[in-house]
Amino acid sequence: MKKWLFGFLWMLSMAAYADGPLIDLAAEINPELAKEAEPSTPEAEKQDEAKDAKPPPTQEVSAPPVETPPAKWGYLPEVAPHLWAKLDSRYSLCDEGKSQSPIDLRENEAVLTRGMPGLDVAYREVPLRLILSDHGLRGEYPLGSYIRLGEQRYEFTHYTLHTPSEHHLDGFAYPMEIQLHHRDGDGHQVVLSVIVQEGKANPHLTTLLQNIPQQRDKLQVFEQVNFNPVRFLPQNKRFYRYIGSMTTPPCREGVIWLVFQQPIDASVSQLVQFQQLMGENVRPLQPLNGRLPLKSWLDASGSAPPQNGVGYYFDY
Numbered sequence: 001m002k003k004w005l006f007g008f009l010w011m012l013s014m015a016a017y018a019d020g021p022l023i024d025l026a027a028e029i030n031p032e033l034a035k036e037a038e039p040s041t042p043e044a045e046k047q048d049e050a051k052d053a054k055p056p057p058t059q060e061v062s063a064p065p066v067e068t069p070p071a072k073w074g075y076l077p078e079v080a081p082h083l084w085a086k087l088d089s090r091y092s093l094c095d096e097g098k099s100q101s102p103i104d105l106r107e108n109e110a111v112l113t114r115g116m117p118g119l120d121v122a123y124r125e126v127p128l129r130l131i132l133s134d135h136g137l138r139g140e141y142p143l144g145s146y147i148r149l150g151e152q153r154y155e156f157t158h159y160t161l162h163t164p165s166e167h168h169l170d171g172f173a174y175p176m177e178i179q180l181h182h183r184d185g186d187g188h189q190v191v192l193s194v195i196v197q198e199g200k201a202n203p204h205l206t207t208l209l210q211n212i213p214q215q216r217d218k219l220q221v222f223e224q225v226n227f228n229p230v231r232f233l234p235q236n237k238r239f240y241r242y243i244g245s246m247t248t249p250p251c252r253e254g255v256i257w258l259v260f261q262q263p264i265d266a267s268v269s270q271l272v273q274f275q276q277l278m279g280e281n282v283r284p285l286q287p288l289n290g291r292l293p294l295k296s297w298l299d300a301s302g303s304a305p306p307q308n309g310v311g312y313y314f315d316y
Helices: 002-016 025-029 031-037 042-052 081-087 203-209 268-278
Strands: 119-122 126-133 136-140 146-149 152-162 176-183 189-198 220-227 239-245 253-260 264-266
Touching: 126 203, 136 268, 146 189, 152 268, 176 268, 189 268, 203 220, 203 268, 264 268
Parallel strands: 189 253, 189 264
Antiparallel strands: 119 146, 126 136, 126 220, 136 152, 146 152, 152 176, 176 189, 239 253
16 A cells, blocks of 8 residues: 555656656756746746836937027238138138129220110118228118119118228229118119219218217117218219129129219318228229129210110119
Protein backbone atom coordinates (compact mmCIF):
# COMPACT_ATOMS: atom_id res chain seq x y z
CA MET A 1 0.00 0.00 0.00
CA LYS A 2 2.77 2.50 0.88
CA LYS A 3 4.68 1.62 -2.29
CA TRP A 4 1.53 2.21 -4.36
CA LEU A 5 0.91 5.59 -2.68
CA PHE A 6 4.52 6.68 -3.18
CA GLY A 7 4.41 5.76 -6.86
CA PHE A 8 1.19 7.65 -7.40
CA LEU A 9 2.57 10.82 -5.83
CA TRP A 10 5.75 10.56 -7.92
CA MET A 11 3.70 10.36 -11.12
CA LEU A 12 1.71 13.45 -10.17
CA SER A 13 4.86 15.48 -9.60
CA MET A 14 6.30 14.41 -12.91
CA ALA A 15 3.09 15.38 -14.71
CA ALA A 16 3.20 18.89 -13.20
CA TYR A 17 6.64 19.58 -14.65
CA ALA A 18 6.32 17.72 -17.90
CA ASP A 19 6.08 20.92 -19.97
CA GLY A 20 9.05 22.72 -18.36
CA PRO A 21 12.79 22.09 -18.65
CA LEU A 22 14.32 19.89 -16.09
CA ILE A 23 17.23 22.34 -15.74
CA ASP A 24 16.68 26.04 -16.66
CA LEU A 25 20.11 26.81 -18.14
CA ALA A 26 18.96 30.24 -19.44
CA ALA A 27 18.01 31.33 -15.96
CA GLU A 28 21.36 30.33 -14.65
CA ILE A 29 23.25 32.18 -17.39
CA ASN A 30 21.10 35.34 -17.59
CA PRO A 31 18.38 35.96 -15.03
CA GLU A 32 16.81 38.58 -17.34
CA LEU A 33 16.11 35.90 -19.93
CA ALA A 34 14.28 33.98 -17.30
CA LYS A 35 12.02 36.93 -16.65
CA GLU A 36 11.29 37.17 -20.34
CA ALA A 37 10.44 33.48 -20.40
CA GLU A 38 7.96 33.82 -17.55
CA PRO A 39 4.34 33.96 -18.64
CA SER A 40 3.03 37.52 -18.52
CA THR A 41 -0.05 38.63 -16.67
CA PRO A 42 -2.39 41.47 -17.68
CA GLU A 43 -0.94 43.60 -14.90
CA ALA A 44 2.60 42.96 -16.12
CA GLU A 45 1.67 43.75 -19.69
CA LYS A 46 0.24 47.11 -18.61
CA GLN A 47 3.44 47.88 -16.71
CA ASP A 48 5.55 46.97 -19.75
CA GLU A 49 3.41 49.14 -22.01
CA ALA A 50 3.80 52.03 -19.60
CA LYS A 51 7.58 51.59 -19.63
CA ASP A 52 7.78 51.35 -23.42
CA ALA A 53 5.42 54.22 -24.05
CA LYS A 54 7.30 57.29 -25.26
CA PRO A 55 6.14 60.72 -24.17
CA PRO A 56 4.40 62.66 -26.94
CA PRO A 57 6.78 64.98 -28.76
CA THR A 58 6.55 68.55 -27.59
CA GLN A 59 5.42 70.93 -30.31
CA GLU A 60 7.65 73.97 -30.50
CA VAL A 61 5.61 77.07 -31.18
CA SER A 62 7.85 79.45 -33.08
CA ALA A 63 7.34 83.11 -32.43
CA PRO A 64 6.51 85.23 -35.49
CA PRO A 65 9.64 86.80 -37.00
CA VAL A 66 10.28 90.32 -35.80
CA GLU A 67 11.38 92.60 -38.62
CA THR A 68 14.29 94.76 -37.60
CA PRO A 69 13.96 98.47 -38.36
CA PRO A 70 15.95 99.74 -41.35
CA ALA A 71 19.52 100.76 -40.63
CA LYS A 72 20.24 104.40 -39.99
CA TRP A 73 21.68 106.23 -42.99
CA GLY A 74 22.81 109.75 -43.62
CA TYR A 75 25.58 111.88 -45.06
CA LEU A 76 28.23 111.80 -42.34
CA PRO A 77 31.32 109.63 -43.04
CA GLU A 78 30.16 106.57 -41.07
CA VAL A 79 26.77 106.42 -42.86
CA ALA A 80 27.68 108.19 -46.11
CA PRO A 81 25.99 107.39 -49.46
CA HIS A 82 28.78 105.10 -50.67
CA LEU A 83 28.10 102.90 -47.60
CA TRP A 84 24.30 102.73 -47.81
CA ALA A 85 24.14 99.30 -49.47
CA LYS A 86 26.49 97.89 -46.80
CA LEU A 87 24.43 99.28 -43.92
CA ASP A 88 21.37 97.17 -44.74
CA SER A 89 20.64 94.47 -47.34
CA ARG A 90 17.35 96.27 -48.01
CA TYR A 91 19.43 99.10 -49.44
CA SER A 92 21.08 96.87 -52.06
CA LEU A 93 19.67 98.89 -54.97
CA CYS A 94 21.82 101.81 -53.87
CA ASP A 95 24.77 99.80 -55.29
CA GLU A 96 23.14 97.36 -57.71
CA GLY A 97 20.46 99.54 -59.32
CA LYS A 98 20.80 100.45 -62.99
CA SER A 99 18.39 103.42 -63.06
CA GLN A 100 19.56 105.51 -60.15
CA SER A 101 19.32 109.22 -59.33
CA PRO A 102 20.54 111.96 -59.37
CA ILE A 103 22.12 112.47 -62.79
CA ASP A 104 23.73 115.22 -64.85
CA LEU A 105 21.17 116.61 -67.31
CA ARG A 106 22.67 117.99 -70.52
CA GLU A 107 20.51 119.77 -73.05
CA ASN A 108 22.47 118.56 -76.05
CA GLU A 109 22.03 114.93 -74.95
CA ALA A 110 18.34 115.07 -74.06
CA VAL A 111 15.83 113.72 -76.60
CA LEU A 112 13.28 115.97 -78.30
CA THR A 113 9.78 114.51 -78.19
CA ARG A 114 6.20 115.48 -78.97
CA GLY A 115 4.92 112.65 -76.82
CA MET A 116 5.58 114.35 -73.50
CA PRO A 117 2.41 114.10 -71.38
CA GLY A 118 0.84 117.30 -70.10
CA LEU A 119 1.45 118.41 -66.54
CA ASP A 120 -1.14 120.04 -64.28
CA VAL A 121 -0.33 121.27 -60.78
CA ALA A 122 -3.09 121.76 -58.21
CA TYR A 123 -1.67 122.62 -54.78
CA ARG A 124 -3.78 124.22 -52.08
CA GLU A 125 -2.48 126.59 -49.43
CA VAL A 126 -2.19 124.99 -45.99
CA PRO A 127 -0.52 125.76 -42.64
CA LEU A 128 3.24 125.30 -42.83
CA ARG A 129 4.51 121.90 -41.57
CA LEU A 130 8.26 121.31 -41.19
CA ILE A 131 10.63 118.65 -39.85
CA LEU A 132 14.35 119.26 -39.35
CA SER A 133 16.53 116.14 -39.12
CA ASP A 134 20.00 114.88 -39.97
CA HIS A 135 18.63 114.24 -43.47
CA GLY A 136 17.77 117.91 -44.01
CA LEU A 137 14.67 120.09 -43.97
CA ARG A 138 11.39 118.47 -45.01
CA GLY A 139 7.95 119.97 -45.47
CA GLU A 140 4.95 117.69 -44.94
CA TYR A 141 1.74 118.18 -46.90
CA PRO A 142 -1.79 116.88 -46.18
CA LEU A 143 -3.81 115.06 -48.83
CA GLY A 144 -5.82 117.14 -51.23
CA SER A 145 -3.04 118.66 -53.36
CA TYR A 146 -1.86 116.85 -56.47
CA ILE A 147 -0.36 116.93 -59.91
CA ARG A 148 -1.79 115.32 -63.01
CA LEU A 149 0.70 113.87 -65.46
CA GLY A 150 -1.17 112.94 -68.59
CA GLU A 151 -4.28 111.14 -67.30
CA GLN A 152 -2.72 109.96 -64.03
CA ARG A 153 -3.16 111.80 -60.74
CA TYR A 154 -0.40 111.83 -58.11
CA GLU A 155 -0.96 113.14 -54.58
CA PHE A 156 1.50 115.69 -53.23
CA THR A 157 3.02 114.22 -50.03
CA HIS A 158 6.08 116.28 -49.03
CA TYR A 159 9.03 118.35 -50.23
CA THR A 160 12.72 118.24 -49.31
CA LEU A 161 15.64 120.66 -49.60
CA HIS A 162 19.20 119.68 -50.52
CA THR A 163 22.42 121.70 -50.36
CA PRO A 164 24.05 121.74 -52.84
CA SER A 165 21.84 120.49 -55.69
CA GLU A 166 21.70 116.74 -56.27
CA HIS A 167 21.01 117.04 -60.01
CA HIS A 168 23.48 118.86 -62.21
CA LEU A 169 22.59 120.97 -65.24
CA ASP A 170 25.06 120.77 -68.13
CA GLY A 171 27.81 119.58 -65.82
CA PHE A 172 27.33 122.05 -62.97
CA ALA A 173 25.99 121.67 -59.46
CA TYR A 174 23.95 124.54 -58.04
CA PRO A 175 23.77 125.80 -54.43
CA MET A 176 20.42 124.14 -53.62
CA GLU A 177 17.63 121.92 -54.94
CA ILE A 178 13.99 121.66 -53.89
CA GLN A 179 12.27 118.32 -54.57
CA LEU A 180 8.48 118.00 -54.47
CA HIS A 181 7.34 114.39 -53.99
CA HIS A 182 4.13 112.80 -55.28
CA ARG A 183 2.67 109.29 -55.47
CA ASP A 184 -0.46 107.54 -56.72
CA GLY A 185 -2.53 104.87 -55.00
CA ASP A 186 -0.31 102.08 -56.36
CA GLY A 187 2.89 103.59 -55.02
CA HIS A 188 4.19 105.02 -58.29
CA GLN A 189 6.21 108.15 -57.63
CA VAL A 190 6.80 111.45 -59.42
CA VAL A 191 9.23 114.09 -58.19
CA LEU A 192 9.31 117.68 -59.42
CA SER A 193 12.77 119.16 -58.98
CA VAL A 194 13.60 122.88 -58.83
CA ILE A 195 17.21 124.03 -59.00
CA VAL A 196 18.13 127.10 -56.92
CA GLN A 197 20.84 129.53 -58.01
CA GLU A 198 22.40 132.62 -56.43
CA GLY A 199 20.44 135.76 -57.18
CA LYS A 200 17.72 137.89 -55.61
CA ALA A 201 16.26 137.08 -52.20
CA ASN A 202 13.36 134.62 -52.40
CA PRO A 203 10.42 135.60 -50.13
CA HIS A 204 9.09 132.03 -50.00
CA LEU A 205 12.43 130.68 -48.80
CA THR A 206 12.42 133.48 -46.22
CA THR A 207 9.15 132.03 -44.90
CA LEU A 208 10.89 128.72 -44.31
CA LEU A 209 13.92 130.29 -42.65
CA GLN A 210 11.72 132.29 -40.28
CA ASN A 211 9.94 129.14 -39.11
CA ILE A 212 12.64 126.51 -38.64
CA PRO A 213 11.60 123.92 -36.00
CA GLN A 214 13.41 124.38 -32.69
CA GLN A 215 13.44 120.64 -31.99
CA ARG A 216 14.95 118.07 -34.36
CA ASP A 217 13.08 115.02 -35.66
CA LYS A 218 9.72 116.41 -34.58
CA LEU A 219 7.02 117.74 -36.88
CA GLN A 220 6.09 121.32 -36.09
CA VAL A 221 2.92 122.88 -37.46
CA PHE A 222 2.81 126.67 -37.83
CA GLU A 223 -0.93 127.28 -37.80
CA GLN A 224 -0.64 131.02 -38.50
CA VAL A 225 1.63 130.61 -41.56
CA ASN A 226 -0.17 129.62 -44.75
CA PHE A 227 2.13 128.22 -47.37
CA ASN A 228 1.98 126.85 -50.91
CA PRO A 229 5.13 125.33 -52.51
CA VAL A 230 3.76 126.04 -55.98
CA ARG A 231 5.53 129.38 -55.55
CA PHE A 232 8.84 127.54 -55.83
CA LEU A 233 8.17 126.62 -59.47
CA PRO A 234 10.01 128.73 -62.07
CA GLN A 235 8.22 130.97 -64.56
CA ASN A 236 9.63 129.04 -67.50
CA LYS A 237 8.06 125.59 -67.25
CA ARG A 238 10.47 123.69 -69.51
CA PHE A 239 11.59 120.47 -67.85
CA TYR A 240 13.65 117.35 -68.34
CA ARG A 241 12.00 114.00 -67.76
CA TYR A 242 13.70 110.70 -67.01
CA ILE A 243 13.11 107.45 -65.09
CA GLY A 244 15.32 107.15 -62.03
CA SER A 245 15.17 106.34 -58.34
CA MET A 246 14.75 107.93 -54.97
CA THR A 247 18.00 109.61 -53.91
CA THR A 248 17.71 108.18 -50.39
CA PRO A 249 17.60 104.56 -49.13
CA PRO A 250 16.28 102.14 -50.18
CA CYS A 251 16.93 103.86 -53.56
CA ARG A 252 13.74 102.43 -55.06
CA GLU A 253 13.65 102.67 -58.86
CA GLY A 254 10.86 103.47 -61.30
CA VAL A 255 10.54 107.09 -60.14
CA ILE A 256 9.54 109.69 -62.75
CA TRP A 257 11.70 112.80 -62.41
CA LEU A 258 10.68 116.15 -63.86
CA VAL A 259 13.59 118.56 -63.41
CA PHE A 260 12.91 122.16 -64.42
CA GLN A 261 15.55 123.62 -66.67
CA GLN A 262 15.29 127.18 -65.35
CA PRO A 263 16.62 127.70 -61.80
CA ILE A 264 14.91 130.01 -59.34
CA ASP A 265 16.78 132.65 -57.32
CA ALA A 266 17.86 132.83 -53.68
CA SER A 267 20.17 135.34 -52.06
CA VAL A 268 23.67 134.47 -50.88
CA SER A 269 22.52 134.98 -47.30
CA GLN A 270 19.61 132.58 -47.72
CA LEU A 271 21.77 129.92 -49.35
CA VAL A 272 24.39 130.19 -46.60
CA GLN A 273 21.71 129.83 -43.91
CA PHE A 274 20.30 126.69 -45.51
CA GLN A 275 23.77 125.21 -45.95
CA GLN A 276 24.61 125.87 -42.29
CA LEU A 277 21.28 124.40 -41.25
CA MET A 278 21.46 121.16 -43.26
CA GLY A 279 25.10 120.67 -44.20
CA GLU A 280 25.79 118.71 -47.39
CA ASN A 281 22.85 116.33 -47.75
CA VAL A 282 23.33 115.14 -51.33
CA ARG A 283 23.88 111.81 -53.04
CA PRO A 284 26.64 111.76 -55.69
CA LEU A 285 25.77 111.61 -59.39
CA GLN A 286 24.79 108.19 -60.75
CA PRO A 287 25.63 106.72 -64.19
CA LEU A 288 23.04 107.00 -66.95
CA ASN A 289 23.49 103.35 -68.02
CA GLY A 290 22.06 104.08 -71.46
CA ARG A 291 19.19 106.28 -70.32
CA LEU A 292 18.37 109.29 -72.49
CA PRO A 293 16.42 112.01 -70.67
CA LEU A 294 13.57 113.68 -72.56
CA LYS A 295 12.98 117.40 -72.75
CA SER A 296 9.65 119.15 -73.01
CA TRP A 297 10.66 121.85 -75.52
CA LEU A 298 11.31 121.46 -79.22
CA ASP A 299 13.43 124.41 -80.29
CA ALA A 300 16.13 126.73 -79.02
CA SER A 301 13.62 129.42 -78.02
CA GLY A 302 11.95 127.04 -75.60
CA SER A 303 8.49 127.50 -77.11
CA ALA A 304 6.01 124.75 -76.35
CA PRO A 305 4.71 122.41 -79.08
CA PRO A 306 1.28 123.14 -80.57
CA GLN A 307 -1.68 122.15 -78.42
CA ASN A 308 -3.32 120.11 -81.20
CA GLY A 309 -2.64 116.76 -79.62
CA VAL A 310 -0.69 115.12 -76.85
CA GLY A 311 2.03 117.55 -75.95
CA TYR A 312 3.50 119.71 -73.26
CA TYR A 313 1.48 122.21 -71.31
CA PHE A 314 1.52 123.52 -67.76
CA ASP A 315 -1.41 124.98 -65.89
CA TYR A 316 -1.83 125.77 -62.20
